[in-house]
Amino acid sequence: MEDALLQNPLIPVYAEDGSFGGPTGAGLQDKWNPLAVLQINRDNIQKTWRTFGNIYADVNIANGLTFSSKFNFDFNRYKFDEQTGAFNQNGSILGNIFINDGEDYQRFARNRNETDVFIFTNLLSFNKDFNEHTVNAFVGHETYSKTQTNDFTRVQVPFGTNVDFENIEQYDIIADNTILDAYGIGPDSKRESMFAKVSYDYSNTYYASASVRRDGSSRFGKNNRYGIFPTASVGWTISNEPFMENSKVFNNLKLRASWGGNGNADILEYAQYSIYQEAIENSNYDFDGDGTGPIDQGVSPNQIGNPDLKWEQSYQTNVGLDANLFDNRVNLVVDLYEKTTSDLLLQTIQPAVLGEAGSTLFFNAGDMVNRGIDIVLGYDSKRKNDFKYGVDLTFSAYKNEVTSLNNADKFILQGVSYTGAGHPIGSYFGFVADGLFRTPEEVAIHAEQTGKALGNIRYRDLNGDGVINQDDRTIIGNPHPDFVYGINLTASYKNWNFGMFFDGRQGNDMYNAQRELLDFPYFGFNHGLNTLDAWSPSNANSNIPALSTTDTNDQRRPSTYFVEDGSFFRLKNVNISYDFSAENISKLGLTGAKIYVQAENLINITSFTGFDYEVPGLSRTGIGIAGMGVYPHTKTFSLGFNLQF
Structure with missing residues (x-):
């Protein structure tokens, strides 16, 4: 992607002799020909096999008392044989080829991954009606186990050698062949959960429930592996009260409230441990007296362990309303919530002053709060003259704030992404242009x-x-939107069905890192369209x-020059379908048949100048940062048939 964007447009795809065109020897910054890159990777082989299923049993012990046991398994096998070739770019041989003692060598790599997941769940359930009283309860236990085996081997062999990937290790004993890398790692993990819940319902009008679970994860140190997370909820179906019996407005009206906690263990399996990697450095000191600097070999930290890691805990209070009105034509769901997260799990890069430059560290960073509202409003018309339509609207808004941070600096800064108390997580930090x-x-x-x-x-x-x-840096942007929304329109006429879905986001900032290279091409790269209007x-x-x-x-320093409005409005999906009547298809041996046409991403309205206004959410590098490797959404058109026999 980056090569295609930055390749100088003056350079032809092919040279006069038929080889791939490129900047080699032209005095321009070298970028590989993107078409050649696709060509030399055409022989790579990538395959995935997956087998999954479950075995279960249910036993009725007594009236209302049931024991169930379920065993799930999931086996994944992955292979990738990398046999990237070489290509002639403007007279120079580039790609996966190297020269050693005047002879051409090529590199091959074998990557194998095996992942086995087992989940064993046992549940004892009790369900009983006592006149107008209903009681449901269960207790359970679950174990989760994931084992992984990764194997990676890369060899360097004389150019033109046919490599047997299944026996790639043999090449290290052949003269002039070298194993460059050979390693295996198995990031296994286990989890154990115990849980219980009891629910009470009186006359389908009053509801109450409570639950508790205890989860343990091998990803944390032995002193903090377990977390306990309780929940409680109540509800009142007002429409079932006698005084609402003759209501001509409400078919259903329910108020509900809940409070509960859950845990997050979304970190690397070995985050609690320190991980070291082989390090090879050239030295400028002539230690052995031969007039050259020797190559020093050793290890360096790649990840700093943290045995004190513990569960990230979130507790959410929710108040909601469900309503169906006017003969169930209008549907409304409203939720107000506050979610408080403590012991937030984040990853930071260690500073060079500690002698661990570039090493990462997971730690429980601090606390965060989200407050928001979710609304769903829908309308379904009556069918009249074979025509019916529906409208569904969704709206969500929230405010995010980091309330405390536990590290010495009281903030985390990685590139342009800033997390600090009193500000939204992943804010942008830099200079004001x-x-x-x-x-x-x-x-x-x-x-x-x-x-x-x-x-x-x-x-x-x-x-x-x-x-x-x-010292002149400050918060320069907020990646969190003011609100997001969706509009779903449906209609049907006889056997025809039609649907349109719009969605949008409003009020969020985005950091367009793509402009760092496209607006400031200090090398021989391609220029962005903006530069046609550069100052003069x-x-x-x-x-x-x-x-x-x-x-x-x-x-190119982080600044407001790269911060843009990330708001957008999009026609996400349009679909039209036709259902064939039974009498027309029964002669063909079919019980049902449908033909449909659909299109995606037809209309996109935004002022964002990057390639895509939708980038991944919270990650270790920040929120809403559009880099060179982001592929834009594409318009997609499809035609399909659905046949039932």
Whole structure:
């Protein structure tokens, strides 16, 4: 993806001699020909096998008392044989080929993964009606086990060798062949759960329930492996009260409230342990007296262990209303909630000052709260003259805030992503871009800023000390939306059915990291379309910085220049289908037949200039950061048939 975007458009796909075109020898920054990359990977083999199922038994012990046992299994087998080839790009051989003592060598890799998951659940249930009283209860126990075996081997063999991937290890004993990598790791994990719940219902009008579960995970240290999570809820179906019996408005009206907790163990299986990797470094010191710097080999930390890791715990209070009105034509669901999360599990990169530069560390970072509302409103019409339609609307809004952070700095900063008390998680952090320098007078009177010049970005001196430096950084964006919404329209006429689904998001910021390279191509890369409107003396009103071959102003630093409105409105799906009548298809031996046409992502309305306004949510690198590797959504059209025999 990145090669395709940044490849210089002046370079042809093919050279005159039929080889792949490329910048080698042309004095331009080297980017592999993206078409050639696809070509040399065509022989890679990737296969997945999966077998899953379950065995279960139910035993009626007594009236209302049942014991059930269920055993689930899931076997996954994955293989990837990498035999990436080489290609001739403008006279140079590139790709998976290397020269050793004047001879061409090629690298091959074998990757094997085996994953086995077993879940064993035992449940004792009690269900009994006592006139208008109904009691449901159960107790249970569940074990979860996942075992993994990963095997990766990469070899270097003379170019043209036919490699037997199933016996790839043999090549290390053949002359001039080398095993470059050979390792295996099995990140196994286990979980044990005990749980119980009791529910009470009086006359289908008053409801109450309570539950508790105790979960243990091998991902945490032995002192913190278990967490206990209780829940409780009550409900009142007002429409079943005698005073609502003759209501002409409400068919169903229910109030409900709940409080409960759950745990999160979404971390690496071995997060509690330190992991080391082999390290090879070149030394500039002549330790052995032969006039060269030797190669030092050892180990370095890849992950710093944390034996004190414990469950991330969330407790949510919810108040809701369910209503069906006007002969069930109108449906309404409203939920108000507050979710408090403690011992938030996050990952941070260790600083170089600790001698562990680049190593990661999982830790219980602090506390966070979300407050929000969810609304679903629907309408279904009566069928009239063979026509019927429906409308469903959804609306969600929330506010997020980190209330405390446990590390020494009281914040976590990874790139542009900032997490700190008093701010939404994953906020953007950087400099405030205060327009461009447009006159020599602006350059002269501005604070000390290395590289300031006409057409360059002017950064705001937030602390007023007359110098632009790291102390002038601040929160520059919020990736969380004000609200999200959806609109679902359906209609039917005789045997025809029609549907449209719209969705949207409003008020969130997005960090468009793609512009770091496309707007500031200080190398021989392709330029973004924005640069056609770059500042120049004859285009002095432009907001796009002046073109330059150097970056003395450090204009790719995190700043509001890259923060954009991520709001969008989209026609997500359109579908039309026709159901054939039974008398027309029975002669063909069919009991049902349908033909349909559908399209996805037909309309997208947004001011975001990146390739895609939908990027993954909270991750270890932040929220809503669009990078070079993000593939845009595509318009999809499909035609299908559904036949029933």
